[in-house]
Amino acid sequence: MTAETATKELGAARLAGADARRGGAGRDALIEFAGVSLAFAGKTVLDKIDLSIAKGEIVCIVGPSGCGKTTALRLASGLLAPSAGAIAFNGAPLQGPRRDVAIVFQDYGKALLPWRTAAGNVSLALEAAGTPRKARPQRIGALLAKVGLPNHADKYPSQMSGGMQQRLQIARCLAQEPIALMMDEPFGALDAMTRQELQDELLDIAAASGATIFFVTHDLEEAIYLGDRVIGLLPHPGRVGIELKIDLPRPRDQVATREAAQFLRLRRELYDFIKSAER
Numbered sequence: 001m002t003a004e005t006a007t008k009e010l011g012a013a014r015l016a017g018a019d020a021r022r023g024g025a026g027r028d029a030l031i032e033f034a035g036v037s038l039a040f041a042g043k044t045v046l047d048k049i050d051l052s053i054a055k056g057e058i059v060c061i062v063g064p065s066g067c068g069k070t071t072a073l074r075l076a077s078g079l080l081a082p083s084a085g086a087i088a089f090n091g092a093p094l095q096g097p098r099r100d101v102a103i104v105f106q107d108y109g110k111a112l113l114p115w116r117t118a119a120g121n122v123s124l125a126l127e128a129a130g131t132p133r134k135a136r137p138q139r140i141g142a143l144l145a146k147v148g149l150p151n152h153a154d155k156y157p158s159q160m161s162g163g164m165q166q167r168l169q170i171a172r173c174l175a176q177e178p179i180a181l182m183m184d185e186p187f188g189a190l191d192a193m194t195r196q197e198l199q200d201e202l203l204d205i206a207a208a209s210g211a212t213i214f215f216v217t218h219d220l221e222e223a224i225y226l227g228d229r230v231i232g233l234l235p236h237p238g239r240v241g242i243e244l245k246i247d248l249p250r251p252r253d254q255v256a257t258r259e260a261a262q263f264l265r266l267r268r269e270l271y272d273f274i275k276s277a278e279r
């Protein structure tokens, strides 16, 4: 691909993302669950899930522990196949993990290679993506800068804080140039301030790249703050219990957005749902 077509494609992806965030009908689906059920050893964990995620959309999944959020994310990533129903990705059946889909795990400690520096960890993803050796240093520098780690290229994961390690994991995922990011409680282990910083960085990355984001969290406010839509799952078996469209304007702001009357109404609705789902 030439630099020019790459720029055009990135531009098109940005437009698709921006369009999707404006909402409205006729948006192209990137990921579609049609009647998806999953059973582990005969026990139904997810039951007849219908879910469509548009290109460029940010969809957050909440629900009580054990309701099947991680399982849904693994299905959407192609790491698990449904027991019944079908999953389509970009209009074709999803047949397994894809290089253009990146997964960010909560446990960044396990996701990073301890014997490689920050630059080395990012380089690994570029090596896997077939980026020529000569082009790697510049890409590594740009990716580390994008996640706020421009001066930490030579540090090992053990020399970095939790927030820095999670940033590094995100940089490594971005090296794949993913069209979708699957995130399973990625900020769960971080302190509140770092968490908010990373939420905003993620929104910036999403706005600039047009990437589609499937985001699992326990934090109801985080789900509303980030999402275009929030899906609440009911447990035993896992099924869709509530779907909230989040029309809060973007760019969002940690203080103003969270103080908006609409944010507080959505928070109350989601909180009431979770309370009843846990009963």
Ligand SMILES: Nc1ncnc2c1ncn2[C@@H]1O[C@H](COP(=O)(O)OP(=O)(O)OP(=O)(O)O)[C@@H](O)[C@H]1O
Binding pocket: 040, 041, 045, 063, 064, 065, 066, 067, 068, 069, 070, 071, 072
């Ligand atoms: N590999 C597996 N084999 C058997 N059962 C499993 C497996 N993975 C998950 N489960 C079961 O499926 C159900 C849903 O698990 P899942 O991890 O998807 O829940 P979750 O909503 O992500 O929970 P949490 O909020 O605690 O992360 C649970 O009852 C869990 O015990």
Ligand SMILES: [Mg+2]
Binding pocket: 069, 070, 071
């Ligand atoms: Mg989970």
